[in-house]
Amino acid sequence: MTALRRVTPQLLTLAALVALVTLFFPDFLRIEVVNGRLVGPIMDILKRGAPVGLLAVGMTLVIATRGIDLSVGTTMAITGAVAAWSITQGYGLGGALALALLAGVLAGLWNGTLVAIIGIQPIVATLILMTSGRGIAQLVTEGRILTFSHDGMAFFGSGDLLGIPAPALLWGLTAVAVALLMRRSALGMLIEAVGVNRAASALAGVNATVLLIAVYVASGLCAALAGIVATADIRGADANNAGLWLELDAILAVVIGGNSLLGGRFSIAASVLGALIIQTVDTGILLAGFPSEYNLVIKAGLVLVILVLQSPNLAHHWYALRRAAQARRERAMDTAKETGQ
Amino acid sequence: MNPRLYPLAATIAIFLLAWVICVMQFPYMLSTRVVGNLLTDNAYLGIVAVGMTVVILSGGIDLSVGSVIAFSGVFIAVMLRDSGLHPLVVFALLLVVTSAFGAAMGWLIHALAMPPFIVTLAGMFLARGAAYMLTIDSVPIDHAFYDLLDDAYYLMPGKGRLTLIGVVMLLTVLVGMIVAHRTRFGASVFALGGGEATARLMGVKVGRTTVAIYAFSGLMAGLSGIVFSIYTSSGYPLATVGTELTAIAAVVIGGTLLTGGAGFVFGTLIGVLTMGLIQTYIVFDGTLSSWWTKIIIGLLLLAFILLQKGLLRVTTARAGA
Numbered sequence: 001m002t003a004l005r006r007v008t009p010q011l012l013t014l015a016a017l018v019a020l021v022t023l024f025f026p027d028f029l030r031i032e033v034v035n036g037r038l039v040g041p042i043m044d045i046l047k048r049g050a051p052v053g054l055l056a057v058g059m060t061l062v063i064a065t066r067g068i069d070l071s072v073g074t075t076m077a078i079t080g081a082v083a084a085w086s087i088t089q090g091y092g093l094g095g096a097l098a099l100a101l102l103a104g105v106l107a108g109l110w111n112g113t114l115v116a117i118i119g120i121q122p123i124v125a126t127l128i129l130m131t132s133g134r135g136i137a138q139l140v141t142e143g144r145i146l147t148f149s150h151d152g153m154a155f156f157g158s159g160d161l162l163g164i165p166a167p168a169l170l171w172g173l174t175a176v177a178v179a180l181l182m183r184r185s186a187l188g189m190l191i192e193a194v195g196v197n198r199a200a201s202a203l204a205g206v207n208a209t210v211l212l213i214a215v216y217v218a219s220g221l222c223a224a225l226a227g228i229v230a231t232a233d234i235r236g237a238d239a240n241n242a243g244l245w246l247e248l249d250a251i252l253a254v255v256i257g258g259n260s261l262l263g264g265r266f267s268i269a270a271s272v273l274g275a276l277i278i279q280t281v282d283t284g285i286l287l288a289g290f291p292s293e294y295n296l297v298i299k300a301g302l303v304l305v306i307l308v309l310q311s312p313n314l315a316h317h318w319y320a321l322r323r324a325a326q327a328r329r330e331r332a333m334d335t336a337k338e339t340g341q
Numbered sequence: 342m343n344p345r346l347y348p349l350a351a352t353i354a355i356f357l358l359a360w361v362i363c364v365m366q367f368p369y370m371l372s373t374r375v376v377g378n379l380l381t382d383n384a385y386l387g388i389v390a391v392g393m394t395v396v397i398l399s400g401g402i403d404l405s406v407g408s409v410i411a412f413s414g415v416f417i418a419v420m421l422r423d424s425g426l427h428p429l430v431v432f433a434l435l436l437v438v439t440s441a442f443g444a445a446m447g448w449l450i451h452a453l454a455m456p457p458f459i460v461t462l463a464g465m466f467l468a469r470g471a472a473y474m475l476t477i478d479s480v481p482i483d484h485a486f487y488d489l490l491d492d493a494y495y496l497m498p499g500k501g502r503l504t505l506i507g508v509v510m511l512l513t514v515l516v517g518m519i520v521a522h523r524t525r526f527g528a529s530v531f532a533l534g535g536g537e538a539t540a541r542l543m544g545v546k547v548g549r550t551t552v553a554i555y556a557f558s559g560l561m562a563g564l565s566g567i568v569f570s571i572y573t574s575s576g577y578p579l580a581t582v583g584t585e586l587t588a589i590a591a592v593v594i595g596g597t598l599l600t601g602g603a604g605f606v607f608g609t610l611i612g613v614l615t616m617g618l619i620q621t622y623i624v625f626d627g628t629l630s631s632w633w634t635k636i637i638i639g640l641l642l643l644a645f646i647l648l649q650k651g652l653l654r655v656t657t658a659r660a661g662a
Binding site (some may be wrong): 012067068070114118119121123124127128129130131132133134135136139140241245248251252255261262293294295296297298299300303304307308335 | 402449453455456458459460462463464465466467469470471473474477582586587589590591593599600631632633634635636637638639640642643646647650
């Protein structure tokens with residue numbers, strides 16, 4: 001019940017957006033079955049939102065520790081390049097997936113080591129991989145767009161299972177699995193403890209260093225999954241453009257999900273809803289017939305509204321106003337009683 | 342020597358060392374032509390990095406500058422095409438717009454108590470979106486005054502060209518140094534970077550300073566946009582994507598701490614030139630692929646941060662003893 005209350009603002013925003021888009025594009029909610037797979041704008045959003053949705057899961061954990069991971073978009077490019085390279089080298093589907101995930105883990109280990117052991121601020125530590133990572137990805141693809149034809153690999157981009165697109169299934173399952181792991185074990189609480197106060201949590205017996213590294217590795221793994229989806233979708237690895245600026249969308253998704261950039265309490269469900277909101281805006285603007293030039297301005301406006309609503313200052317003023325109003329009411333009742341006597 | 346100067350000294354030493362290595366391999370890199378090009382090619386980056394330095398000194402960050410540069414170029418190109426105003430009038434209008442834009446972000450950061458990262462991220466979308474709404478094409482700038490600005494240069498001995506925009510960049514760095522290190526506003530910026538609560542107790546007007554800091558960054562981004570439009574003679578809404586991160590990297594290489602409160606505007610100039618030097622070296626070499634630029638810049642960034650961390654540990658240990 002409390003979990004539902006936590007994501008109510010995000011659900012309301014999403015519902016309002018869906019209603020708004022439906023107003024301009026009446027067929028928005030229609031889902032048809034074509035050749036045994038579900039087809040419709042909603043399915044399209046679930047499918048297109050997969051990379052940001054996946055990144056948002058890992059990013060939520062990183063942000064909960066008061067960190068930030070700017071390198072996830074680049075990690076997508078690296079893992080995508082590794083996956084495409086291993087397919088063309090004939091390592092097979094299993095080998096390609098394993099190598100891509102391994103690349104994601106390595107990226108996470110690199111970031112985690114810089115943050116947790118060397119003690120570099122997360123934003124700079126991950127900036128290093130962000131700037132150099134595209135170079136690494138280009139090194140793997142040798143500066144070309146590495147294309148491949150492999151039906152098993154392409155499944156992760158355009159395949160479907162029980163009528164549901166594979167990318168949608170993948171990010172849904174990842175979100176549920178990570179959320180369960182966090183909330184059915186003490187892991188989630190420990191991560192929150194590190195985010196609130198690393199020194200205090202370490203004194204309380206939490207292995208903050210290992211936990212911090214693990215969080216960045218989780219983010220790298222999520223980025224690897226997103227990279228596989230992106231590469232499989234276009235059946236090729238584009239080192240320059242794969243996942244470009246998606247880290248910003250992922251951070252935005254986490255913030256729209258009501259998670260504080262200052263760490264502490266987090267909700268994966270809310271972040272994933274945030275990713276859905278972003279994708280609904282993107283797709284909705286196109287479907288509603290607005291020119292796509294308006295996309296960014298509308299997005300910025302939306303972010304501003306959400307920021308104002310979530311501002312700690314505003315909440316403070318709101319409580320102060322309510323308390324003042326309550327005090328005034330009580331005083332009015334007291335005087336009413338006195339005059340009544 | 343003052344221990345606070347160590348990072349700056351290290352930055353300058355590494356830059357000079359890198360140049361010596363470059364010259365040993367390619368003697369021609371010591372010519373004024375290379376120097377002139379280094380200044381001209383990195384003019385827009387140097388200017389925007391000055392604004393970023395002040396923001397970072399205050400403990401903040403400004404992700405919007407790359408988009409603001411693109412917006413500036415498009416704004417200038419469209420205004421010159423459609424309105425017939427003199428470029429100088431357009432420049433003045435633009436600087437007012439970008440400064441107001443920065444001030445608005447600063448006000449939001451202060452009034453909402455939101456992290457600068459996310460507020461300026463929204464600003465980044467807004468500025469880029471505004472550029473798209475003006476035009477989605479690359480608009481050429483064709484104006485006699487622009488030809489004049491383009492051709493304005495001083496021929497240094499050795500046929501190197503010290504262009505107008507290169508000089509503007511150097512002057513901006515000079516102004517930035519004075520603002521950051523010699524004014525009351527600069528002192529407030531450093532105080533804010535040391536900690537907001539302590540700054541407030543010291544009597545710094547936090548709200549006003551925050552607004553001024555981001556307005557300054559917006560002004561620098563606008564100026565950088567003007568320089569970029571002179572450099573490319575066009576306005577393109579997709580230009581300078583990611584420049585904010587290059588600027589942040591230049592500031593960090595220049596020895597300014599991202600936590601705020603410590604650093605030098607002059608170091609930022611060296612940071613920009615170091616990154617430009619790497620690119621020049623790769624062009625001279627000709628066999629290294631362009632992706633090595635990115636990898637080397639990343640590694641340099643790491644090296645500088647590790648160096649800073651080491652120095653910081655040394656100086657704090659000495660202060661503690």
